[in-house]
Amino acid sequence: MxxxxxxxxxxxxxxxxxxxxxxxxxxxxxxxxxxxxxxxxxxxxxxxxxVSGDTAVGEYLDRVVADYGITRKPATKAVRKIVTSGPVDIGTRWGIEGTTYVITEKISDTEYKAECEQYGSIGNHYSGQLDNIDNISGVTAVLADIIVSGEDEETDDNLRARFFSQVRSASTSGNIYDYKKWALEVPGCGGAKVFPLWNGPGTVKVLVVDENMEIDPDLPATVYDHIEAVRPIGASVTVESPQEKVINISADVYLDGSDTLENVQVKFAALIAEYLKSLTFEVYTVSYAKIGSLLLSVPGVADYSNLLVNGGNENIAIGEEEMPILGTVTLTEVL
Incomplete structure (x- = not known):
């Protein structure tokens, strides 16, 4: 109207x-x-x-899914290792690139655990020499390894997908859908696949990836601990990351002059990376034709020839316990 x-x-x-x-x-x-x-x-x-699950956003999506016992996974803080030139007190604060860290636990005389004071993945981003916020004299510090990754608040898309997965799947007494639901409840887990009876009766394997559809080496242990806390008695549970299936691509391209080969290659690689992520735990074939269509869709590409995917010109099969990841992308301009 x-x-x-x-x-x-x-x-x-x-x-x-x-x-x-x-x-x-x-x-x-x-x-x-x-x-x-x-x-x-x-x-x-x-x-x-x-008020509809497929279109609600933000706090309204939170209210829709709350009726089904689902809550948005909150942002978490990163825990990092800090290496110092001498002993420092618990509670001292250090900073780098707009992020701050507070010492929470002593590992050794010169190594400490520190928690990022900012929520989210920003606590994972930086490493290097730290600024001394508390003016501790005679001591320098370096931000080193990630002990626990910080996670951003769950996005609307991930929360919606988890909501649809629960309401559209029958979840009862520790079946496949229960294990998938339990895995996806863990902050930072964005995808899961369950293999019942994978090693005989009473065994379950769960493969997990993070919210960017990438492998996080710390995620399986966190998911395992959560599943062990909520599952029924009796099953032997294994949680792992999927194996990586590297996809290498090469092609000769004819450019239309509107962009450089370097830019075309970067844009094409980004499209392929997103395409491969979309296949994880959903489709187990990398389409040769789809890769060709994505190459043609890149601004600046007029045509292509000699497209090779892992050295061949056919679809690539992905194993049940594998996920495709982008390897090398090599485009050669044909004049």
Whole structure:
């Protein structure tokens, strides 16, 4: 119901012997009402979107999924190793690139655990010489290994996918869907695949990846601990990361002159990386034709030839316990 449609409908109900032209008394009286009614219709449509699981966003999506016992996974703080030139007190603070870390535990005289004071993956990003926030004299410190990765708050897309997975799948007494649901409840887990009876009766294997559909070496242990805390008695559970299936691509390309080969290669690699992520735990074939279509979709590419995927010109099969990852992308310009 647009403003114009509402106004025209209202004017059509006014007797024909009344001046209804723009600027007339009746026109000027009805126009603001039509505008407010159109605005209300828009708000009503927006309201419907905010209470449906497929279109709700933010806090409204939180309220939709809460009815099914699902909550958004919160952001967590990174725990890092700090290496110092001498002993420091627990509770001292250090900073680097706008992030700050507080010493929480002593590992040795010169090694400490420190928690990032900022939530999310930003605590994983930096390493190097730290600034001395508490003005401790005679001691320097370096931010080193990640002990526990910080995770960003769960995105709407991941929460929605988890919601649909639960409401569309029968989950009862420790079946496949239960194990998948339990794995996806863990902060940082973005995908899971369950293999029942993988090593005989009473055994279950769960493969997990992070929310970027990448392998996180620390994630399986965290998922295992959570599953052990909630699963029924009796099963022997193994949680692992999938094996990586490297996909290497090469091709000769004909450019249209609107972009450089270097830029084309970067854009093409980004498209392929996203495509491969979309296949994880869902599709077990890397399509040769799809890769060709993605190459043609890159701005600057007029055509291509000699496209090779892992040295061949056919689809690549992905094993049940594998995930495809991008290896090398080599494009050669044909003049």
């Amino acid at each position: 647009t403003y114009e449609n509402i106004l025209n409908d209202m004017l059509s109900r006014v007797p024909s012997n009344v001046d209804k032209r723009e600027g007339s008394i009746i026109y000027d009286a009805l126009a603001p009402v039509a505008f407010k009614l159109a605005e209300m219709y828009f708000q009503l449509q927006n309201f419907l979107d905010l």
